[in-house]
Amino acid sequence: MGVGIQVENLNAWYGANHTLQDINLHIPANHATALIGPSGCGKSTFVRCLNRMHETNPIARATGIVKMGEIDVYKDASPVEIRRRVGMVFQRPNPFPTMSIYDNVASGLKLNGFRNKRVLDETVERSLKQAALWEEVKDDLKKKSGASLSGGQQQRMCIARALAVDPEVLLMDEPASALDPVSTSKIEDLIFQLKSQYTIVIVTHNMQQAARVAENTGFFLNGKMVEFDSTHKIFTNPRDKRTEDYITGRFG
């Protein structure tokens, strides 16, 4: 089951560049939340702060409070523990090129020392079914490399890989931006189904996509969160002039 995320006064820097400024928001459990905004506005930095991927860059740092359920992400746990509870799907599919489809999906468990074959088999099957990829790959699980799949299949495999470690939150950083329309709609269907079990945060440049999959939407601009509200409200009656300008295509 997903957990809600409470963010208070989150600031982030890349070197001297203040990329996130005083972000406050509440992401409700078991809903999909979309983050929109022009390129370079801090959306990706924001989701990377949620699972502490931000700090893998040596010049990056962050301050503030991120609470996932009862856990203070920056105080109560190590980055490694947090990332096990928070799945992440990246902009471009990034399968492990030397691993089979099976090993790719099982990698989160296997690389953390989990060896029980029966449980691994079950997990791989469950995750691939959740990611709507099982039927397409079930005969080649251990024969084919994960990198041999098509782009859309690779991305669904990456989603399965993130789901295999049974996370509470799923972060998706423009998961469909490198995919064709058919694959994109498959990913969107997937998000629609998965949000009953996971808290989903999705960064997107595609406003129709935000409108289709997310209950709530946040609009980011220049490192600040301009507006956060229900998706319907953001797209029909935004409070802020800048939000309106962006969603009507006047800039960005």
Add this chain to the structure above:
Amino acid sequence: MSTQPTNVPPMQPSPINVRSKAMSFHAARRAATNHFVSGLAILATVIVLAPLAAILFYLVYKGASSLNLAFFTHIPAPVGEPGGGMANSIMGSGVILVLASLMGIPVGIAAGVYLAEFGRGRMLANAVRFTADVLNGVPSIVMGIAIYSLVVMPQKHFSALAGGIVLAIMMVPTVTRTTEEMLSTVPHAVREAALGLGVPKWRTVLSVSLRTASPGIITGCMLAFARVAGETAPLLFTAFGNQFWSFKLNEPIAALPLQIFVYAISPYDEWHRLAWAGSLVLIALIMVSVTLVRIYANRGVLKGGS
């Protein structure tokens, strides 16, 4: 290729032929340039391959006739006695190379991992990189003398171990730099995928970065191995050579390049022939071991992998 635009029937006015006089001149020049450059590339390939083919041919021609079972099973015969072989040298080379690989490859790979994964932009990393490049350029005989004074003199005798150490040191720079280069070709996204799953950094390096880069790293190790397998000068000061069987690591041991050297500078025809045969065997053994490692390393590669 049409050069006669006036011959084109008026029924089919092809836009390509409208200005075909100028076009065909350029096309012909392009085609000629293309053929010329392709020819140069093929010529260069032949120039690269010719010496190798010539050396192999000459080795087979000179050495094959002296190869027999005794060559692989007997130790050298005294001067004047016919027969004898290089069994102890083949084994000695094997012992020294295994020692060198066991010491040199892990150190080289570990240093390469440090350079690529942990030391980006640090002073120590730059120092390591610089040292590796300089070490790569040190003449092998200088290496031999250095290990002679550092290992052989304190021990007061030549040894297989000293031979292994000197070859290991010569392997390190190549292995280090290829490991670093190959790791830096692993996409950042692949590392992020592992870190994002909650895999600790050390595990990511071992199971993801190194594994993804392994074909290139293995090639680097094989290059280093093949390079030191034929080294003679450093072994003169360390392993020294031995006309008899020796299975002890702290005693002088025979090695193929040393035995070839001794036979080649001798005044006896029989020994010259054996030197040729030994050279052929040395090259063959290097090719066989490199091929075996490649086959072994490729056994788990999956369909469609990169």
